[in-house]
Structures are given as structure tokens and as C-alpha cells.
Amino acid sequence: MVYGRRGSGPKVEFEGTTPYADYTHIETLLSLQTPRTQSPAEYSFIVATQVMELLFTLLRHEWETARTQLDADDVRAATRTLRRSIGAQDVLISSWQLLATLTPNEFGEFRDAFGEASGFQSYGYRHLEFLLGNKRPGMVCPHAEMPSVVADLEKQLAEPSLDDAAKAAVARRGTSWLEIYSGSKQPDLYELGEVLMEVAERFIRWRQLHLTAVWRVMGDKPGSGGSAGASWLAKTVHDRPFPDLWAVRNEL
Numbered sequence: 001m002v003y004g005r006r007g008s009g010p011k012v013e014f015e016g017t018t019p020y021a022d023y024t025h026i027e028t029l030l031s032l033q034t035p036r037t038q039s040p041a042e043y044s045f046i047v048a049t050q051v052m053e054l055l056f057t058l059l060r061h062e063w064e065t066a067r068t069q070l071d072a073d074d075v076r077a078a079t080r081t082l083r084r085s086i087g088a089q090d091v092l093i094s095s096w097q098l099l100a101t102l103t104p105n106e107f108g109e110f111r112d113a114f115g116e117a118s119g120f121q122s123y124g125y126r127h128l129e130f131l132l133g134n135k136r137p138g139m140v141c142p143h144a145e146m147p148s149v150v151a152d153l154e155k156q157l158a159e160p161s162l163d164d165a166a167k168a169a170v171a172r173r174g175t176s177w178l179e180i181y182s183g184s185k186q187p188d189l190y191e192l193g194e195v196l197m198e199v200a201e202r203f204i205r206w207r208q209l210h211l212t213a214v215w216r217v218m219g220d221k222p223g224s225g226g227s228a229g230a231s232w233l234a235k236t237v238h239d240r241p242f243p244d245l246w247a248v249r250n251e252l
């Protein structure tokens with residue numbers, strides 16, 4: 001069958017692959033979903049995990065950019081970058097919908113097939129925790145045999161967090177979060193504080209949805225990563241990034 005361009009329609013003839021396939025690496029992307037069982041639910045599980053990993057990496061880029069902009073005292077640009085990242089966080093949160101119908105029985109169909117794999121071993125997620133200021137050096141350990149991952153995480157640990165960068169930018173302007181929130185004439189810093197709160201709130205919400213998904217599909221059983229499972233996650237689920245911004249709420 002010969003396909004041709006009709007009227008004002010798009011171009012349909014290309015040599016080799018399409019420019020779209022080249023630009024998006026779609027063939028590579030679509031070759032990466034390799035379920036280990038026949039369970040239909042496993043495909044959703046893999047896609048959900050991969051979508052979240054992509055969004056973790058996107059957020060890392062955005063938050064590192066925002067940190068650089070804060071270091072350069074460009075508060076407006078940093079606020080704009082953080083606002084854009086909130087869109088990615090909203091998609092990240094709604095990605096849980098991909099697992100919204102997963103039952104314990106369906107999870108059980110492929111649970112053994114992934115062995116000791118656990119999101120706990122996600123270095124994309126760990127970068128985000130470190131960037132937000134939740135720096136637990138022990139969390140680098142699972143990657144000990146992956147030198148480039150260790151180097152990258154250790155660099156993140158050594159660098160100022162987004163929280164440090166925001167506080168330093170505020171200090172260089174000769175003020176504090178309390179003054180800013182008490183009506184000082186620094187509206188750009190007030191906006192920065194509020195967008196950081198929006199980031200923090202969404203990050204906590206992702207953790208909460210993760211924990212409720214865990215309760216739903218595996219109860220209080222131990223995790224594949226070797227932890228106690230839900231009770232281990234519950235210890236940190238409400239850790240709040242940017243503690244000074246939350247503390248200011250007590251003073252107003």
C-alpha cells in the first residue's frame with residue numbers, strides 16, 4: 001500500500017526512522033518494559049515505576065537549576081523553576097493512579113519475580129531527599145558497587161541543599177523567614193517561601209500515597225528491600241523538608 005500526503009496533511013514520507021522516533025528515542029523507551037510474569041498487573045507496576053523514575057530525574061534537574069539560580073541571587077528565576085517543578089510533582093502524585101486498583105492477590109502474582117528489588121534502591125529518589133536537605137549518608141550504601149552513582153550521591157551530600165541555598169539567599173538580603181512572613185517588603189522572598197512549601201507538601205503527599213499503597217497491597221509484611229515494610233516507611237513519611245519554613249508558622 002502506498003501512503004501519500006493529502007491536501008494540507010502532515011508529511012508522511014521519511015527515509016529510515018521518523019524524526020519523532022529519533023528525537024524521543026521511542027524505540028529504546030518502549031523496549032524497556034520487560035515483565036517477568038504473565039500477570040497483567042505487572043506491566044502497570046513496571047510502567048508506574050518507570051514513569052516515577054523519569055519524574056524523579058526531571059525534578060532533580062529542576063531543583064538543581066533552582067539551587068543554582070538561588071546561588072546567583074536570582075530569586076524570581078528560582079521561583080519560576082520551582083513553580084514549573086510543581087507541575088511535575090502533581091503528575092508524580094497522580095502516577096499512583098496507575099496502581100490504584102492493584103489488589104494483594106495481583107501483587108502476589110509477580111511479587112516473587114522481582115526478588116529483592118525495592119524502590120529503597122532508587123538513587124533518583126535519594127537525590128531528591130538529599131536535595132531537599134534530608135541528608136542521610138547511610139542511604140548511599142545500597143549503591144556501593146556502582147561507583148558513578150556513589151560519586152554522584154556523595155557530591156549531592158557535599159553540596160548545599162535547596163533549603164541551604166534558599167536560607168543563604170534570604171540571609172544575603174539581610175532578613176529571615178520570620179521577617180519575610182511578618183510583612184516585610186520582600187514579596188519575591190515571600191513567594192519563594194510559599195513555593196518551597198508547595199514543593200514540600202507535594203513531596204510529603206507522594207510519601208503518604210506510597211505508604212497507603214503499601215498498606216493496601218501488602219499489609220504489614222516485610223518489604224522486598226529487607227525492611228520491616230510499612231512500619232519502617234511510617235517513621236519518615238511525615239518528615240518535612242524546609243523545617244524553618246514550617247517553624248515560622250508557629251510564630252505568626
Ligand code: HEM
Nearest residue numbers: 048049052118119120122125213214223224225226227229
Ligand atoms: C504498590 C506497590 C509498592 C509497594 C508494595 C512498595 C513497597 C515498599 C516498601 C515495603 C518499602 C520499604 C523498603 C523495603 O523493605 O522494600 C518501599 C520503599 C520505597 N519505595 Fe516502594 N512500593 C511500591 C511502589 C513503589 C513505586 C511505584 C515506587 C516508585 C519508584 C516506589 C519507590 C519507593 C522508594 C523511593 C522507597 C524508599 C523510601 C524511603 O527511603 O523512605 N515504590 N516500597
